[in-house]
Amino acid sequence: MKAKRGLILVMVVVLTMTLGFLMGRGLETKVLAENESYEDLKVFTEVLSVVQKNYVEELKPKDLIYGAIRGMLNTLDAHSAFMPPDVYKEMQVDTKGEFGGLGIQIGIKDNRLAVVAPIEDTPASRAGIKAGDFIVDVDSESTKDMTLMEAVQKMRGPRGTKVTLTIQREGTPDLLAFTLVRDIIKIESVRSKVLEENIGYVRITQFQEQTDKDLIKALRKLREQKVQSLILDLRNNPGGLLTSAVEVAEEFVEPGKLIVYIKGRDGKKDEYVSNGKDLWLNEPMFVLVNEGSASASEIVSGALQDWGRAVVLGTTTFGKGSVQTILPLSDGSGLRLTTAKYYTPKGRSIQNTGITPDIVVKPPLIKEAKGLTPIPPPLREKDLDRHLKNEGKEQPPPSDVKSKAPIKEQGTSLGPVEEGKDKDEEDPQLQKAIELLKTWRIFKGLKPTNQTSGTASNF
Numbered sequence: 001m002k003a004k005r006g007l008i009l010v011m012v013v014v015l016t017m018t019l020g021f022l023m024g025r026g027l028e029t030k031v032l033a034e035n036e037s038y039e040d041l042k043v044f045t046e047v048l049s050v051v052q053k054n055y056v057e058e059l060k061p062k063d064l065i066y067g068a069i070r071g072m073l074n075t076l077d078a079h080s081a082f083m084p085p086d087v088y089k090e091m092q093v094d095t096k097g098e099f100g101g102l103g104i105q106i107g108i109k110d111n112r113l114a115v116v117a118p119i120e121d122t123p124a125s126r127a128g129i130k131a132g133d134f135i136v137d138v139d140s141e142s143t144k145d146m147t148l149m150e151a152v153q154k155m156r157g158p159r160g161t162k163v164t165l166t167i168q169r170e171g172t173p174d175l176l177a178f179t180l181v182r183d184i185i186k187i188e189s190v191r192s193k194v195l196e197e198n199i200g201y202v203r204i205t206q207f208q209e210q211t212d213k214d215l216i217k218a219l220r221k222l223r224e225q226k227v228q229s230l231i232l233d234l235r236n237n238p239g240g241l242l243t244s245a246v247e248v249a250e251e252f253v254e255p256g257k258l259i260v261y262i263k264g265r266d267g268k269k270d271e272y273v274s275n276g277k278d279l280w281l282n283e284p285m286f287v288l289v290n291e292g293s294a295s296a297s298e299i300v301s302g303a304l305q306d307w308g309r310a311v312v313l314g315t316t317t318f319g320k321g322s323v324q325t326i327l328p329l330s331d332g333s334g335l336r337l338t339t340a341k342y343y344t345p346k347g348r349s350i351q352n353t354g355i356t357p358d359i360v361v362k363p364p365l366i367k368e369a370k371g372l373t374p375i376p377p378p379l380r381e382k383d384l385d386r387h388l389k390n391e392g393k394e395q396p397p398p399s400d401v402k403s404k405a406p407i408k409e410q411g412t413s414l415g416p417v418e419e420g421k422d423k424d425e426e427d428p429q430l431q432k433a434i435e436l437l438k439t440w441r442i443f444k445g446l447k448p449t450n451q452t453s454g455t456a457s458n459f
Contacts, residue, residue, distance in 0.1 A: 085332035137166035192218035200227035207240030212247035239295030294318035302344035321351035
């Protein structure tokens with residue numbers, strides 16, 4: 001690969017470095033050297049001193065400093081954040097694919113905590129939490145003005161402990177109360193099986209350290225089973241490690257081809273080029289995506305789409321095209337700072353716009369007592385507060401949401417339950433991909449008959 005690989009996150013992405021290094025790249029020499037910035041820092045220290053001496057209650061200096069840092073990061077984009085030592089430690093655990101919690105991907109919309117997507121087969125998904133839900137309270141504590149990191153901290157905890165979420169849902173007049181029991185969230189990043197007529201199916205739920213190795217095992221097993229085509233399912237995959245996304249794309253992209261490049265405010269490009277492993281370079285292939293496919297998922301689907309390697313099917317993706325650098329601090333805390341944007345091989349920035357499928361297939365309607373109702377508008381990057389804009393593109397309007405309402409008790413999650421029957425037949429996006437792969441095989445097998453000039457007809 002052309003760019004150096006390190007521990008890179010895509011909800012949390014690119015090279016780990018110290019804050020001192022970042023300051024040395026320009027902030028210290030170009031900003032703090034200016035008299036105006038020194039004056040601003042003087043005002044900050046004055047306020048800190050006044051609050052410490054005169055506030056009605058005694059305060060710890062660290063609490064004030066942490067609060068100021070949080071406020072500073074909250075003026076930036078939706079994905080930049082300050083992480084106290086315990087949260088920073090949990091973030092590092094996330095990339096391993098196992099932690100104690102509920103299994104919810106969250107974001108901030110209209111200054112409110114919103115569900116981006118529940119993680120498959122977790123307490124949240126089993127209890128019925130849905131993408132687009134607003135989390136109003138956590139254990140009766142309002143989430144108004146709560147940061148993402150604070151919300152994560154409150155919803156995580158030891159296995160077997162309970163937490164109650166109060167939810168506002170589009171189209172539901174009452175607020176819904178969900179009592180969930182925390183579990184160990186083990187994210188199995190790769191699952192595979194053989195569908196009808198030797199069609200291989202691989203689902204990637206998140207891009208972790210071991211994802212590429214698990215994918216290689218899955219692809220080899222499918223090849224042993226004489227699979228002749230492939231469906232790669234990236235729906236509701238929120239992202240993960242950038243290096244993992246590049247490694248996954250390499251399984252399907254020829255050597256030497258660009259997979260993704262990132263560019264910061266200085267305009268410098270860091271390119272990630274395929275080292276192609278020749279595992280699955282020729283077979284017909286579909287990639288399934290939806291509004292829950294974000295970041296690393298968009299890198300993979302965008303690269304395969306740009307190179308014509310796969311047909312992308314489903315609905316427009318989440319639209320997160322920004323890069324976050326993890327900056328460890330001296331006291332064990334850390335910064336997650338947006339430092340660049342990523343671009344597909346053809347130079348597309350999908351920030352706020354997402355990857356548009358080659359074939360659009362919408363999800364089914366929800367079955368309810370009074371018939372079928374449309375699914376509420378999904379939460380996307382463009383709906384998040386303080387989202388970055390996409391240069392050179394008209395910004396899409398935010399989704400519409402309704403106001404609060406009284407609370408109604410909804411359900412309880414008590415831990416693991418057995419999976420139900422296979423839902424493949426009720427999945428229109430998957431069924432469409434299967435149908436098109438069958439058609440592909442039929443047309444490929446057709447052999448036109450040779451006609452002599454004497455029997456040809458003119459029209």
